[in-house]
Amino acid sequence: xxxxxxxxxxxxxxxxxxxxxxxxxxxxxxxxxxxxxxxxxxxxxxxxxxxxxxxxxxxxxxxxxxxxxxxxxxxxxxxxxxxxxxxxxxxxxxxxxxxxxxxxxxxxxxxxxxxxxxxxxxxxxxxxxxxxxxxxxxxxxxxxxxxxxxxxxxxxxxxxxxxxxxxxxxxxxxxxxxxxxxxxxxxxxxxxxxxxxxxxxxxxxxxxxxxxxxxxxxxxxxxxxxxxxxxxxxxxxxxxxxxxxxxxxxxxxxxxxxxxxxxxxxxxxxxxxxxxxxxxxxxxxxxxxxxxxxxxxxxxxxxxxxxxxxxxxxxxxxxxxxxxxxxxxxxxxxxxxxxxxxxxxxxxxxxxxxxxxxxxxxxxxxxxxxxxxxxxxxxxxxxxxxxxxxxxxxxxxxxxxxxxxxxxxxxxxxxxxxxxxxxxxxxxxxxxxxxxxxx
Amino acid sequence: xxxxxxxxxxxxxxxxxxxxxxxxxxxxxxxxxxxxxxxxxxxxxxxxxxxxxxxxxxxxxxxxxxxxxxxxxxxxxxxxxxxxxxxxxxxxxxxxxxxxxxxxxxxxxxxxxxxxxxxxxxxxxxxxxxxxxxxxxxxxxxxxxxxxxxxxxxxxxxxxxxxxxxxxxxxxxxxxxxxxxxxxxxxxxxxxxxxxxxxxxxxxxxxxxxxxxxxxxxxxxxxxxxxxxxxxxxxxxxxxxxxxxxxxxxxxxxxxxxxxxxxxxxxxxxxxxxxxxxxxxxxxxxxxxxxxxxxxxxxxxxxxxxxxxxxxxxxxxxxxxxxxxxxxxxxxxxxxxxxxxxxxxxxxxxxxxxxxxxxxxxxxxxxxxxxxxxxxxxxxxxxxxxxxxxxxxxxxxxxxxxxxxxxxxxxxxxxxxxxxxxxxxxxxxxxxxxxxxxx
Numbered sequence: 001x002x003x004x005x006x007x008x009x010x011x012x013x014x015x016x017x018x019x020x021x022x023x024x025x026x027x028x029x030x031x032x033x034x035x036x037x038x039x040x041x042x043x044x045x046x047x048x049x050x051x052x053x054x055x056x057x058x059x060x061x062x063x064x065x066x067x068x069x070x071x072x073x074x075x076x077x078x079x080x081x082x083x084x085x086x087x088x089x090x091x092x093x094x095x096x097x098x099x100x101x102x103x104x105x106x107x108x109x110x111x112x113x114x115x116x117x118x119x120x121x122x123x124x125x126x127x128x129x130x131x132x133x134x135x136x137x138x139x140x141x142x143x144x145x146x147x148x149x150x151x152x153x154x155x156x157x158x159x160x161x162x163x164x165x166x167x168x169x170x171x172x173x174x175x176x177x178x179x180x181x182x183x184x185x186x187x188x189x190x191x192x193x194x195x196x197x198x199x200x201x202x203x204x205x206x207x208x209x210x211x212x213x214x215x216x217x218x219x220x221x222x223x224x225x226x227x228x229x230x231x232x233x234x235x236x237x238x239x240x241x242x243x244x245x246x247x248x249x250x251x252x253x254x255x256x257x258x259x260x261x262x263x264x265x266x267x268x269x270x271x272x273x274x275x276x277x278x279x280x281x282x283x284x285x286x287x288x289x290x291x292x293x294x295x296x297x298x299x300x301x302x303x304x305x306x307x308x309x310x311x312x313x314x315x316x317x318x319x320x321x322x323x324x325x326x327x328x329x330x331x332x333x334x335x336x337x338x339x340x341x342x343x344x345x346x347x348x349x350x351x352x353x354x355x356x357x358x359x360x361x362x363x364x365x366x367x368x369x370x371x372x373x374x375x376x377x378x379x380x381x382x383x384x385x386x387x388x389x390x391x392x393x394x395x396x397x398x399x400x401x402x403x404x405x406x407x408x409x410x411x412x413x414x415x416x417x418x419x420x421x422x423x424x425x426x427x428x429x430x431x432x433x434x435x436x437x438x439x
Numbered sequence: 440x441x442x443x444x445x446x447x448x449x450x451x452x453x454x455x456x457x458x459x460x461x462x463x464x465x466x467x468x469x470x471x472x473x474x475x476x477x478x479x480x481x482x483x484x485x486x487x488x489x490x491x492x493x494x495x496x497x498x499x500x501x502x503x504x505x506x507x508x509x510x511x512x513x514x515x516x517x518x519x520x521x522x523x524x525x526x527x528x529x530x531x532x533x534x535x536x537x538x539x540x541x542x543x544x545x546x547x548x549x550x551x552x553x554x555x556x557x558x559x560x561x562x563x564x565x566x567x568x569x570x571x572x573x574x575x576x577x578x579x580x581x582x583x584x585x586x587x588x589x590x591x592x593x594x595x596x597x598x599x600x601x602x603x604x605x606x607x608x609x610x611x612x613x614x615x616x617x618x619x620x621x622x623x624x625x626x627x628x629x630x631x632x633x634x635x636x637x638x639x640x641x642x643x644x645x646x647x648x649x650x651x652x653x654x655x656x657x658x659x660x661x662x663x664x665x666x667x668x669x670x671x672x673x674x675x676x677x678x679x680x681x682x683x684x685x686x687x688x689x690x691x692x693x694x695x696x697x698x699x700x701x702x703x704x705x706x707x708x709x710x711x712x713x714x715x716x717x718x719x720x721x722x723x724x725x726x727x728x729x730x731x732x733x734x735x736x737x738x739x740x741x742x743x744x745x746x747x748x749x750x751x752x753x754x755x756x757x758x759x760x761x762x763x764x765x766x767x768x769x770x771x772x773x774x775x776x777x778x779x780x781x782x783x784x785x786x787x788x789x790x791x792x793x794x795x796x797x798x799x800x801x802x803x804x805x806x807x808x809x810x811x812x813x814x815x816x817x818x819x820x821x822x823x824x825x826x827x828x829x830x831x832x833x834x835x836x837x838x839x840x841x842x843x844x845x846x847x848x849x850x851x852x853x854x855x856x857x858x859x860x861x862x863x864x865x866x867x868x869x870x871x872x873x874x875x876x877x878x
Contacts, residue, residue, distance in 0.1 A: 025590075028730070029589060029590065029730065029731070032591050032656070032775075033588065036588045036771070036774055038776045131586075137733070138735055139582050139586025139587065139735075142582070142585060146578070146585075146756070147578025147581045147582070148578065148749065149753050150464050150750075150751070151471075151749055217471070275718070275738060278712075291467070291468065292464045292576070292746065292749040292752070293575075293577075293739060293745070294739065294740050294745075294746055296576065296577055296578075296737070296739030297724075297738040298736075298737060299714060299735060300733065300734060300736065301732060301733050306731040306732070306733075307731065309731055310587065310590055312589070313588065313589025314586050314587065316589070318588070321769040322764070322769060324766075324769060325769040326764070326765070326766065327764030327765065330760040330763060332475070336471075336474040337474050
């Protein structure tokens with residue numbers, strides 16, 4: 001063991017899945033952690049409304065009022081694991097104002113209030129770390145802030161919501177309906193009773209905002225993300241996608257282009273031989289395109305007590321190493337020096353260009369296809385592939401699937417509006433974006 | 440830009456593929472790099488035996504004697520990109536003794552002389568960084584030293600030689616022979632004129648030794664690695680593996696078990712739906728099993744000028760950030776504090792247990808199979824699967840493929856010796872280890 005044996009004193013607020021995971025990882029791996037940090041990491045105070053039988057708190061100060069932890073002079077680092085954006089925000093602000101460093105796993109809080117919180121932390125010369133806020137145990141924030149620091153990041157695309165990926169994987173593998181899989185995921189505890197955050201893409205949007213800031217050096221801006229969930233996907237669409245050589249994944253995508261930054265979360269067809277297409281179940285993965293390194297991919301558990309604790313403890317070790325060097329802000333919070341952050345324009349979705357997968361129900365009669373083709377042609381949209389299914393006995397309508405070349409959403413919207421107005425087309429046209437990732 | 444604008448002065452030694460890549464990445468991405476490092480990274484001196492037309496050296500001091508760079512008071516960091524273990528070692532030692540920090544991409548040097556070089560760097564209070572030494576642009580060293588610092592690392596398995604992976608991918612996809620693909624790879628410049636380092640697994644062994652030290656906190660020990668190349672693999676073996684549900688990859692594997700550490704490089708059958716099995720061509724990937732996080736995977740370009748430069752520049756940015764904090768040894772060289780490194784026993788290969796793929800040419804007559812089965816049974820080896828091909832017209836021998844359950848190599852060696860002695864078996868038995876990775 002090194003000579004600098006002064007322990008780093010940790011206060012954990014919240015003793016749920018991640019809180020108890022963090023508590024126990026610090027305990028179980030104490031030797032390896034101390035050898036790496038060159039100092040013991042010692043939990044001195046736990047703030048939790050109730051005990052967790054998974055944690056043996058003997059000899060550790062326990063407060064029902066978590067703000068006691070934020071004000072405890074025997075705590076060097078407060079670990080915020082209560083979630084939410086109201087009390088958690090107040091707690092972190094209190095800790096920072098009390099001169100404590102903070103480690104958090106709270107993606108919503110960082111995405112929505114990170115700019116202010118990082119400024120407050122800088123003002124008080126303390127660290128605010130958040131590796132666990134994106135993709136659980138995958139050290140993606142460290143990769144972007146440090147490992148890829150020599151690159152201009154051109155784009156990134158990630159499966160950053162495990163619940164959504166689990167649902168899509170189940171739908172595809174077993175041809176099940178969305179609602180059916182969701183109900184099961186809720187019963188198994190993979191999905192929340194209110195699944196909105198996961199299945200509508202809000203959770204993914206929170207994470208994407210953080211990744212985009214780190215990648216491009218732009219301020220956090222949750223309001224700028226276009227967000228589309230997975231609730232309207234059908235097993236049929238997943239099947240047709242496979243037939244065309246693609247797989248449907250719910251991705252968070254950030255791209256830096258000449259005309260602006262794209263920030264979007266939506267179901268996406270990607271080539272099925274891509275690694276990202278083969279990330280299944282609750283796992284997460286982020287594919288990052290750097291100007292020098294090309295594509296790199298980071299894969300692992302995106303949620304869960306111990307995996308998320310892995311990221312929390314990595315932040316704590318990082319911080320302990322910084323404290324031994326007497327400087328906690330060697331890496332800028334958002335990778336780029338605050339004074340270098342640029343508020344780049346966000347490209348409106350109408351101008352975002354991708355290839356498109358479009359599915360419609362068409363009357364099985366002559367002339368329909370040529371009518372549709374001419375609508376696309378008028379909008380300058382070219383067709384890359386088309387599947388027209390033969391009608392089964394008694395069917396008057398057949399599914400028609402069109403894969404287009406790159407086209408701005410605005411043009412596709414116009415084309416779809418005209419197609420939906422045709423008498424020979426029933427109902428709405430299903431639209432899913434396509435990305436041909438380099439990976 | 441930040442107030443600490445003092446540039447970090449860089450001397451690059453070697454202007455080959457990686458040297459010129461590094462020079463140009465520093466130039467092309469200068470703004471983003473300075474914004475991240477909070478200081479400009481400025482190349483002030485280049486040491487190279489000859490110019491490289493890819494680099495515009497106008498205004499930069501150029502020396503034909505690379506030791507001039509190591510002694511230049513206008514250089515803060517020496518970047519060693521000449522390769523080899525003789526002059527490179529002397530160069531780095533000279534730089535360290537002159538009080539310069541060093542960044543290197545030299546895997547052989549770190550694997551073979553790293554223990555001594557890290558000690559020398561510590562003695563002179565300078566940094567010696569080597570992210571580029573393993574898996575090119577993939578920030579795997581940072582992931583192990585920092586991102587996974589909360590875990591006990593249980594094992595890791597990596598595709599860490601791009602040339603070998605390219606050859607195996609081509610052999611499988613196009614059913615080509617090893618020698619044929621190698622000759623083409625040499626013509627294309629993917630493989631060296633002397634391919635020994637790549638195809639015999641020596642390059643992978645260098646990298647594995649480094650990864651194992653970082654993972655387990657053991658000293659670097661190149662001599663301890665068991666190394667087996669890919670020269671004896673045939674397209675038939677790759678085919679049979681697929682038939683059994685596996686793919687053959689050349690892996691570096693490090694495991695920490697109760698009886699010792701396993702350090703081995705060899706062809707390996709892995710389940711073909713694993714991400715690692717789907718890493719093709721020259722790409723690299725490392726799968727790491729952490730006690731808290733579970734499996735994580737890191738994928739990207741393992742070689743090439745710009746990708747390797749990405750890792751070199753990441754080290755430079757890291758160092759610049761450390762210099763701004765006035766402390767360059769916040770992270771121990773091998774992840775664990777020097778005083779915590781443990782020289783754990785290495786498990787002899789005879790005791791290493793894996794399932795096995797065995798292929799033999801057997802006479803197509805009754806009794807052969809039962810004879811073989813009884814040899815396995817006597818050694819306590821159970822059979823998991825078996826393929827016996829029907830003979831084609833006129834064939835007197837048929838290929839017999841056996842997949843065993845876990846068995847120590849010693850027992851398999853004994854069984855194979857007995858099988859090879861049978862009159863009904865022609866030639867040698869092909870043996871390939873199997874790993875059922877959690878991924």
